Amino acid sequence: MASEATARQKALEDAIELEHFLPYRLSRLTNTVSNAIAELYRDSFGLSIPDWRVLAVLARFPDSSAQDLVTRTRMDKVAVSRSVARLVERELVNRSIDSNDRRLSRLSLSDGGVEVYRRIVPMARDCEARLLESLSAKQRQALDDVLMALQAAADELTATS
Amino acid sequence: MASEATARQKALEDAIELEHFLPYRLSRLTNTVSNAIAELYRDSFGLSIPDWRVLAVLARFPDSSAQDLVTRTRMDKVAVSRSVARLVERELVNRSIDSNDRRLSRLSLSDGGVEVYRRIVPMARDCEARLLESLSAKQRQALDDVLMALQAAADELTATS
DNA sequence: GCGGTATAGTTTCATTTGTAACCATCTTGA
DNA sequence: TCAAGATGGTTACAAATGAAACTATACCGC
Structure with a gap:
C-alpha cells in the first residue's frame, strides 16, 4: 500500500x-508549420505537400x-509514385521512359508545371521568411548548425536500433 | 520560344x-525522430505516439x-478520444464521469498505466539524450530559444492566414 | 542464351487520420 | 421552466498513408 503509493510518487517525480x-516540441512545431503551408498549397493550387515536394525537386x-x-x-516510394501520377495526370509533369533502361521514368516539369512552381516559390519563401x-x-x-547536427544524430538513432 | 526558355531559366534560378x-528540414528531422520513437513505443508496449502522449500528460x-x-x-479531439478509448480498453487508464458536469470525463493512469509509464520514461529520455x-x-x-521563437512565429502564421 | 536475383515502379489492401455529423449534457436568458 | 445555443465527447465516413505483393525490365554468372 505504502509502497504502491511510493511507486506512484516516484513516477510523478520522474x-x-x-x-x-525535444521530440514532442519538434513534432508540434513541424505540424504547425506543415499545416499552415499545406493549406497554402492546397487552396492555391490543389497540391498536397508531397506533390509540392516532387515539384520542387x-x-x-x-x-x-x-x-x-x-x-x-x-519520401516513401509509394508516396512518390502517387504524387507523380497526380502531377502527370494534371499535366504539370512530363513522364517518359529512359531509353537505356526501360524500367526508369524520366520526369520533368511541363511548362504548366514550371508556371505553377514559379507562382508557389514566393509564397514558400514568404512563409519561411x-x-x-x-x-x-x-x-x-x-x-542551421543545430538542424544539421540533429538530423545526423537522428539518422544515427534509426541506424543503431 | 526564346521567352519561354527565359521563363524556364528564371524559374530555375529562383x-x-x-x-x-526550413519547413522541409523541420519536417524531415521530425519524421526521422518520430519514426524512431514510434518504433520504440510500439515494439515495447504496443503504444502509438498519440497514446504515449496521452499517457505522459x-x-x-x-x-x-x-x-x-x-x-x-x-492533438485533435478525435485523436484524443481514440487514444483514450484504447488506453481504457487496455486498462492503462481509468475513466470516470465528473460528478458536477456529467459531460466531462475524469481520466487518470491506472496502476498498470503508471507502470508502463515508468518503463517508458527512461527510453524516452535516452532517445532525447x-x-x-x-x-x-x-x-x-x-x-531551446529558437524552438520557442519558431513555435510562436508558426502560431502567428496560422492565425494570420 | 538462360535461370536466378536485383531494381523500378504500380497496385492492393489494411491502418491511420481528419472532417463533419451526431448525441448528451450543461448554460443562458426570456 | 423551457427553448436556443454552447460544450464535451463519440461515431461515421472519406481521404491519406504504409506494408507487402506484384509486374516489368535489367543484370549476373554460368
Missing part, C-alpha cells in the same frame, strides 16, 4: 515535462527518375 | 534549394478531462 521534451533536378525523388526527398524573422542573425546560424 | 528550406496531470488533453497536447549529445551546451540553449 515525469517527463512533455512541453520540454523536379524544378531543381530535371529528368530525375522516381527513385531519384525517393532518395532526395526521403516569416518564420525566420523571429530569429536574430546569430540564431539563424545556430538553427 | 529554385528553392529544398535541402535548405495524464502522468503529469491526473484527473484531466479529454478536453484538457486536447489543450495540452494540441542521444539527440542532444550531438549539441554543445551553448547549442542546446540556442535550440
Whole structure:
C-alpha cells in the first residue's frame, strides 16, 4: 500500500515535462508549420505537400527518375509514385521512359508545371521568411548548425536500433 | 520560344534549394525522430505516439478531462478520444464521469498505466539524450530559444492566414 | 542464351487520420 | 421552466498513408 503509493510518487517525480521534451516540441512545431503551408498549397493550387515536394525537386533536378525523388526527398516510394501520377495526370509533369533502361521514368516539369512552381516559390519563401524573422542573425546560424547536427544524430538513432 | 526558355531559366534560378528550406528540414528531422520513437513505443508496449502522449500528460496531470488533453497536447479531439478509448480498453487508464458536469470525463493512469509509464520514461529520455549529445551546451540553449521563437512565429502564421 | 536475383515502379489492401455529423449534457436568458 | 445555443465527447465516413505483393525490365554468372 505504502509502497504502491511510493511507486506512484516516484513516477510523478520522474515525469517527463512533455512541453520540454525535444521530440514532442519538434513534432508540434513541424505540424504547425506543415499545416499552415499545406493549406497554402492546397487552396492555391490543389497540391498536397508531397506533390509540392516532387515539384520542387523536379524544378531543381530535371529528368530525375522516381527513385531519384525517393532518395532526395526521403519520401516513401509509394508516396512518390502517387504524387507523380497526380502531377502527370494534371499535366504539370512530363513522364517518359529512359531509353537505356526501360524500367526508369524520366520526369520533368511541363511548362504548366514550371508556371505553377514559379507562382508557389514566393509564397514558400514568404512563409519561411516569416518564420525566420523571429530569429536574430546569430540564431539563424545556430538553427542551421543545430538542424544539421540533429538530423545526423537522428539518422544515427534509426541506424543503431 | 526564346521567352519561354527565359521563363524556364528564371524559374530555375529562383529554385528553392529544398535541402535548405526550413519547413522541409523541420519536417524531415521530425519524421526521422518520430519514426524512431514510434518504433520504440510500439515494439515495447504496443503504444502509438498519440497514446504515449496521452499517457505522459495524464502522468503529469491526473484527473484531466479529454478536453484538457486536447489543450495540452494540441492533438485533435478525435485523436484524443481514440487514444483514450484504447488506453481504457487496455486498462492503462481509468475513466470516470465528473460528478458536477456529467459531460466531462475524469481520466487518470491506472496502476498498470503508471507502470508502463515508468518503463517508458527512461527510453524516452535516452532517445532525447542521444539527440542532444550531438549539441554543445551553448547549442542546446540556442535550440531551446529558437524552438520557442519558431513555435510562436508558426502560431502567428496560422492565425494570420 | 538462360535461370536466378536485383531494381523500378504500380497496385492492393489494411491502418491511420481528419472532417463533419451526431448525441448528451450543461448554460443562458426570456 | 423551457427553448436556443454552447460544450464535451463519440461515431461515421472519406481521404491519406504504409506494408507487402506484384509486374516489368535489367543484370549476373554460368
